[in-house]
Amino acid sequence: MAERSFKQEVTKLRLGAGQEFEGEGILAVTKALLQSGVSYVGGYQGSPVSHLMDVLADASEILDELGVHFESSASEATAAAMLGASVHYPLRGAITFKSTVGTNVASDALSNLASGGVTGGALIILGEDYGEGSSIIQERSHAFAMKSQMWLLDPRPNLPSLVRAVQQSFELSEASNTPVMLTLRIRACHAHGRFATTDNKRPAFSLKDAVEQPRRDVERMALAPATFVHEHEKITRRWKAAEDFVRAHGLNECFDGEARHVGIIVQGGLYNTLMRVLELMGLANIYGDTAIPIYVLNVVYPVVEDEVLDFCQGKDAVLMLEEGQPEFIEQALHTILRRAGVATVLHGKDILPRAGEYTPRVVMKGLRRFLERHAPELAGRRPLPEGVARMLEPRIPPIVPSMPGVALEKVDEVLPRPPSFCTGCPERPIFTAMKMVERRIGKHYVSADIGCHQFAALAPFDIGATSMGYGLGAAGAAALNTGETDRRTVSIMGDGGFWHNGLTSGIGNAVFNRSNNVTIIVDNGYSAATGGQDILSSSADTPTRSTRHGIEAAVRGVGVDWVRTVTHTYDLQQMQSVLDEALTSDEPGPKVVIAQSECMLNKQRRIKPRQRQMAREGRRVVKEQFGVDHDTCTGDHSCIRLSGCPSLSIKDNPDPLRRDPVATVLPSCVGCGLCGEVSHAAVLCPSFYRADVVTNPTRLETLGARLAGKIIGFLQRRLAKQEYRHAA
Numbered sequence: 001m002a003e004r005s006f007k008q009e010v011t012k013l014r015l016g017a018g019q020e021f022e023g024e025g026i027l028a029v030t031k032a033l034l035q036s037g038v039s040y041v042g043g044y045q046g047s048p049v050s051h052l053m054d055v056l057a058d059a060s061e062i063l064d065e066l067g068v069h070f071e072s073s074a075s076e077a078t079a080a081a082m083l084g085a086s087v088h089y090p091l092r093g094a095i096t097f098k099s100t101v102g103t104n105v106a107s108d109a110l111s112n113l114a115s116g117g118v119t120g121g122a123l124i125i126l127g128e129d130y131g132e133g134s135s136i137i138q139e140r141s142h143a144f145a146m147k148s149q150m151w152l153l154d155p156r157p158n159l160p161s162l163v164r165a166v167q168q169s170f171e172l173s174e175a176s177n178t179p180v181m182l183t184l185r186i187r188a189c190h191a192h193g194r195f196a197t198t199d200n201k202r203p204a205f206s207l208k209d210a211v212e213q214p215r216r217d218v219e220r221m222a223l224a225p226a227t228f229v230h231e232h233e234k235i236t237r238r239w240k241a242a243e244d245f246v247r248a249h250g251l252n253e254c255f256d257g258e259a260r261h262v263g264i265i266v267q268g269g270l271y272n273t274l275m276r277v278l279e280l281m282g283l284a285n286i287y288g289d290t291a292i293p294i295y296v297l298n299v300v301y302p303v304v305e306d307e308v309l310d311f312c313q314g315k316d317a318v319l320m321l322e323e324g325q326p327e328f329i330e331q332a333l334h335t336i337l338r339r340a341g342v343a344t345v346l347h348g349k350d351i352l353p354r355a356g357e358y359t360p361r362v363v364m365k366g367l368r369r370f371l372e373r374h375a376p377e378l379a380g381r382r383p384l385p386e387g388v389a390r391m392l393e394p395r396i397p398p399i400v401p402s403m404p405g406v407a408l409e410k411v412d413e414v415l416p417r418p419p420s421f422c423t424g425c426p427e428r429p430i431f432t433a434m435k436m437v438e439r440r441i442g443k444h445y446v447s448a449d450i451g452c453h454q455f456a457a458l459a460p461f462d463i464g465a466t467s468m469g470y471g472l473g474a475a476g477a478a479a480l481n482t483g484e485t486d487r488r489t490v491s492i493m494g495d496g497g498f499w500h501n502g503l504t505s506g507i508g509n510a511v512f513n514r515s516n517n518v519t520i521i522v523d524n525g526y527s528a529a530t531g532g533q534d535i536l537s538s539s540a541d542t543p544t545r546s547t548r549h550g551i552e553a554a555v556r557g558v559g560v561d562w563v564r565t566v567t568h569t570y571d572l573q574q575m576q577s578v579l580d581e582a583l584t585s586d587e588p589g590p591k592v593v594i595a596q597s598e599c600m601l602n603k604q605r606r607i608k609p610r611q612r613q614m615a616r617e618g619r620r621v622v623k624e625q626f627g628v629d630h631d632t633c634t635g636d637h638s639c640i641r642l643s644g645c646p647s648l649s650i651k652d653n654p655d656p657l658r659r660d661p662v663a664t665v666l667p668s669c670v671g672c673g674l675c676g677e678v679s680h681a682a683v684l685c686p687s688f689y690r691a692d693v694v695t696n697p698t699r700l701e702t703l704g705a706r707l708a709g710k711i712i713g714f715l716q717r718r719l720a721k722q723e724y725r726h727a728a
Contacts, residue, residue, distance in 0.1 A: 006051070010059040015197040021159070025191040026051045028159045029125065029184070030059065032166035037201035039091040039120070040069040042079040044500075045530040046098025047135060048189040049127035053096065054531065060544055066202050072533065072545070075500045080106035083113050083179065086120035088215040090205045092170050096125040099183070100139040101470070105501075107144070110179070114148040115230045116220040117177040117238065120205075121170030124150075128183040128269070130324060131357030138355070140324045145181050145301045149234040151242050152181045152301040153251075156271040157188035160195040165298060168251060172299075176241040178234075185269045239302060246299050252307055253296040255288065262375045263311060264367075265333070266321040268298040270358055274321060277364045282382025291378065303332045305340075312337060312344040317374040319367065320348035323358040345374070361391055368392075418458040423647045424604075424670035426569045426597030427453050427522050431461040432642050432674065433575035434490075441583060444490045445480060449473030449502075451494035451529045453522045460644040464492065471497035474506030474519045481515045488583055488591075491519045495551060496527035499536050503554055510590040511559040518582045518591045523551055524599040532602045539598075555592050562591045569597040570672055600670060611695075621695040624671030628663045632687035635660030639675040639685060648675050663687070 006027070013031050015021055021031060029052060033041060041063075045053045056063065056070045063070050073079035079095040086093045097103075103110065103126070113122065126141050145152035151172060155165035162184075169180040219226050246252060257263075266274050274294070278284035283291040295311040297303070312318055320330045330348040337344060352358070352366035371379035384392070421428045430453075438444070448454050448464030449472065457464035468476040473493035480489045493502045498521055506519065525539055526532045534540050536549040552565050562585065564578045575595065582591040611621045630653065640648050640663060647669040650661040665675070675688065694701060 006055045006058040010055060010062065013059055013062050013200070016199045017197070019197050020194055021197045022194045023192065024051075024189075025157070025159060025162055025184070025193075026189045027055055028163055028193075028195060029166055029189075030055045031197065032163040033094055034062070034066060034068070034200040035163070035198050036121075036167045036170050037092055037203050038068060038094050038170075039203040039205075039207055040071075040082060040085060040093045041095070042071040042073045042082040042093075043096035043125075044073050044076045044079055044098075044102065045527065045533050046102065047127060047129050047530070048186040049096045049098065049125060049184060050531040050533075051189065052125065053533070057544070062200075066200055067206050067208075068203075069207055076102040076105040077109055080109035080113065080124070083109070083118070083122045083124075085207075085210065086118045086122045087113070087116060087220050088217060089120055089210045090174075091120040091207070091210060092123075092203065093120065094123040094125060096127070098127045098136065099129050099141050100144070101136050102126065103141060103144045105470070110144070110150070111148050112222040113179055114150050114234075115222040115227055117230070117233070118173060118179060119177065121173040122179040123166070123169050123173065124179060124181045125166075126181055126183045127189065128154075128185050130185070138324075140328075141181060141183055142301060142324075142328045143326075146328065149239070150179045150181050151176070151299065152183065153298055154183050154267045154269045154300045155188075155298045156253075156268045156296060157185065157191050158272070159191065159193035161268070161298070162188060163195050165251075168249060171249070172242060172245050172251070175245040176238045178238045178242060183269065187272070188269065242302055243304050246302075246304050247307065251299045252304065253298065254307075254311060255290055255294040255296070257290045257293040259292050259375055259378060260314065261316045262371075262378075263293040263295065263315050263318045264321065265295045265297065265308075265311070265318055265329075267300055267323060267329070268296050270321050270323055270363075271296055273358060273360055273363055274367075277360050277367060280360075280364065280384060280388055281367070281379075283378060291381075292375075297329065300329055303329060303336065305336050308333060308336050309340055309342060312342055312346075315344050317345040317347060317370070319351075319370045320346060321352070321358065321363065321366075322348060325349075325355045327354070364388075365392060418455075420455050420458065420644055420646065421452065422601050423645060423668050424600035424672040424674075425452070426524055426600060426672075427456070427595075428643055428645065429569045429572055429575060429674050430520065430522060430595050431456040431463050433572055433579055434463055435461060435642060436572070437576055437579045437583070441580070442487075444487060444583065445477065447473050447477035447489060447491040449476075449491070449493040449497050451497055451522070452524075453492050453494055456492070460641050471500040471502035472505060473497065474502065474510055474517075477517055478509060478513070478515070481510075481513060481517055483516075489517045490583075491517065493519065493521055494527075494529070495521065495523040495525070495537055496529065496535055498551060498554075503558065507555055507560060507590070507592065508558045514588070515590045516588060518579075518593065520579075520593045520595060521551055521555075523594050523596040524602075525596075526599050526602055528599040528602065532599065532605070551594050555594070560590055560592050562587050562589060563594065564592075565594040565596060567596050569595045570674055572674075600672065604670065615695045618696050620698065623693045623695075625665070625667075625669045625691050625693055626671060626673065626675060627665050627689050627691055629687045629689060630654055630662045630664070633662040634687070635662055637663060639663055639688075643674050645675055 009027055012021055012023055041056055043053055076097040082095060083093050085091050129136055153165050153169055155161045169182050173180045275284055278290055320333060322329045327349045333346055347370055351369045368379055446464050448457055448467040450470040454467055466476050471493055474491040477489040477491045527535050534542055534545055534547055537551050538547045540547055552563055555563055566575055566578055578593055582593055614621050647666045649664050649666055651664045653662050
């Protein structure tokens with residue numbers, strides 16, 4: 001169950017010639033694939049291209065009509081290997097995954113594919129998850145494209161440009177017999193707009209034709225001595241063919257301006273940011289007219305030398321806007337200009353930050369430095385809006401006005417608020433149990449993994465020392481498999497990482513090497529961290545996927561004897577007991593604990609619409625919530641320290657004789673009950689109570705609630721009178 005359904009939106013994929021599409025960027029990319037006559041699509045979900053996979057899954061009927069095969073691949077390597085179908089056949093294929101982490105996993109298949117080349121168009125759509133909103137290591141896909149000589153596109157983030165880039169990527173791939181990488185930034189994926197559609201194309205050469213007419217050419221395989229020929233072919237033939245295609249079809253764009261003595265070269269993905277900055281400075285309008293000439297690199301690799309020289313000819317200085325590091329494009333431009341003896345001064349990372357996201361604030365500061373040096377008449381053409389000018393000033397601490405009778409303390413910094421698990425997350429009690437076990441038998445080295453469970457490395461749990469890659473939690477502790485101590489290391493991996501590659505690289509490796517360590521597999525029923533997609537062990541029945549393949553059966557199948565499955569992670573007593581046993585058992589070999597409970601976010605996505613519908617129909621709906629009796633709460637706050645739930649907070653103690661704040665439960669509570677369980681070391685805290693919030697109650701429940709209210713009101717008034725008499 002993905003985090004969002006596109007069942008309604010996918011109807012737009014049927015639009016034909018003469019019609020107009022209006023919607024989200026990721027849906028436009030899907031439409032472009034169908035208009036290009038794609039034969040097969042695969043991929044692995046991850047921000048910001050998860051929704052591309054979700055759209056394709058929801059569009060299965062349309063894909064079947066066109067003869068397009070779609071797979072949710074087991075990993076990025078699996079997806080990349082699919083492109084092998086385009087090596088010998090004129091089949092257009094596309095795959096997608098999350099930028100650098102995906103290319104790292106898929107590197108073997110991609111390198112082999114790039115070496116031998118392709119016959120049909122091969123497109124890799126990369127979610128370039130870079131910048132402050134990213135959830136991964138800060139690297140760029142550019143280096144991989146250069147290493148393997150695959151062409152890299154970074155189109156302007158508007159829908160017509162994205163659609164054009166997808167369609168021309170296939171043509172570029174076929175013209176140069178080379179795979180093409182297309183980067184989509186977060187803003188491009190979620191941009192909204194319009195474009196004129198064309199008819200969807202059924203592939204002229206079908207998958208059926210390929211299967212029934214087998215072809216082979218050993219020269220296209222990455223085998224010596226062919227690989228030596230491939231390298232020369234890349235440089236002498238494929239590179240030239242790519243440059244000729246880019247030049248002939250105008251994939252890069254030039255926008256003229258009045259200031260001919262300066263210019264800006266920009267990655268296509270940064271074009272909108274640059275234009276917003278120029279507009280604020282009075283150097284461009286909302287229609288794209290600019291005072292400064294701009295050369296937009298929609299194709300960032302290879303850089304076409306003739307186009308660069310034509311743009312820079314006669315200019316005193318040019319600014320290169322290249323986000324991220326190293327400055328691959330800037331270095332290439334320096335080489336081109338100096339070899340040709342062009343005297344144009346090239347600026348880039350010398351006046352812009354070497355690393356980090358190029359936000360409008362960052363770009364504006366760099367652009368102003370450039371113009372003040374080479375075109376001062378443009379730098380102050382129009383005063384900046386007051387708010388923008390303040391944004392560019394050095395940041396100083398705000399002055400807090402004093403109030404009569406109130407002593408204010410100076411706060412040097414605002415404490416960070418680290419990301420954490422969702423309210424009611426079933427993974428939270430796993431780490432609560434680990435903390436409680438740790439109190440009794442001591443600390444253990446914990447190898448973490450990629451996924452929601454990685455949040456346990458932060459407060460309040462502070463569990464996890466390393467994270468080496470998706471599904472590599474157990475492999476990350478392999479070196480610590482020593483017989484010189486009885487203390488065991490603990491590894492974490494999620495069910496998504498387990499099926500990605502953890503079964504072989506983690507569990508199988510532990511069996512083969514007779515590891516005595518402990519691996520905890522967090523089984524929440526979905527690939528939750530990437531958007532809640534179904535996986536092999538999901539309990540959902542889907543018409544196009546095979547599910548309900550238990551993790552325990554797979555683990556035992558590779559040779560693990562000691563396996564324990566906890567089917568309800570909120571049961572802290574059982575969770576602690578199993579962890580205790582795993583860390584102290586005398587049985588040799590790897591120990592695997594499978595901790596099962598459904599992802600609360602997906603569960604709420606499923607039950608909330610049903611509850612709303614029942615409420616609208618007048619049917620009885622019960623929602624569990626917890627609360628705290630402030631008269632009973634001791635202010636110990638172990639409920640917060642050992643669970644960290646976002647629905648738990650503190651409030652001032654209403655008792656004037658008690659200064660410690662008391663715990664309180666916010667209305668976002670989903671009634672998982674963990675907060676009460678962890679209080680006082682897993683003994684249900686007496687200050688916690690459970691309440692059933694009933695919508696459309698029965699007549700008997702209504703009468704009972706009224707009677708209870710009257711009795712409670714009577715007792716409260718009586719108690720208040722007694723307190724008044726004692727006070728008097």
